[in-house]
Amino acid sequence: MSGTVVFITGVTQGIGKGLVQAYLQRPQHTVVGSIRNSGSPAVAELKALAAAKGSRLVLVHIESTSPEDPKNAVQNLEAKGIDHVDIVIANAGGSPPVVPLDQVSGEDMLTAFRTNVLGPLALWQALHPLLKRSAKPKWVSMSTVGSSMTLMPEMGTHMTPAYGTSKAALNWLTTAIFAGNEWLTTLLLHPGLVQTEPGNWVARQIGMEKAPVTIHDCVTQVVATIDGATRAQSGKLINAMEGVDMPW
Helix, strand or coil: CCCEEEEECCCCCHHHHHHHHHHHCCCCEEEEEEECCCCCHHHHHHHCCCCCCCCEEEEEECCCCCCCHHHHHHHHHHHCCCCCCCEEEECCCCCCCCCCCCCCCHHHHHHHHHHHHHHHHHHHHHHHHHHCCCCCCEEEEECCHHHCCCCHHHHCHHHCHHHHHHHHHHHHHHHHHHHHCCCCEEEEEECCCECCHHHHHHHHHCCCCCCCECHHHHHHHHHHHHHHCCHHHCCCEEECCCCEEECC
16 A cells, blocks of 8 residues: 555553644554554544544554554554555553562562563564565654663652663663664654653652643654654664753
8 A cells, every 4th residue: 555654552642642643634644553442432532533635543452461462453454455564653651650669569560561561572573574565664662761771860760660671671672673674763762751641640749730741742743753763863762852862
């Protein structure tokens, strides 16, 4: 099929929903979004989003902890005549309870790794054949400043051991995807402190009424960063709002 195909995980709310809306507003775009509950009101809202000429939304079921769901999603796409994917945005993620290192449970650590590492790994394994059929394939992982070991003392992110270590592992995974695939552009993006439910929670913990970055502004910058991304930018952690590299 012709046109641009964008595959986004975790699209029922927040940044994921905003990305779906942004790409649907572009002509000749097929936007594939992953959901967990097809009967939720959020899915009805997604289906009601306006689309530009020649653009459409295709929803697939993916539970981030399932190794089989991404494979099934690809089979469903191919059955619909979708034979390539141009951009993958691994946006779905989990934020386990925020507790210090001496209190975090092994189960919280495992839950974070299943969602934030094994989920994107299964997604890559299922989708990379479709990415290889694109003329300009791009893989995007949504990371966080909380994955940076250098910035940990300054940012106080040692208080999020399950989340931080799982996102640091996602950084490694994405960099390995970059290193092993010369045909592919990869991005690791820190979207900023965004006005999502977890973003606003973090903001309140540091004395703010709400997060400073709106979903609209975040999505605008993320999409612009993806648009301009080249192979030369791959293998780096980028602050999407400021357009600068961040230390590991």
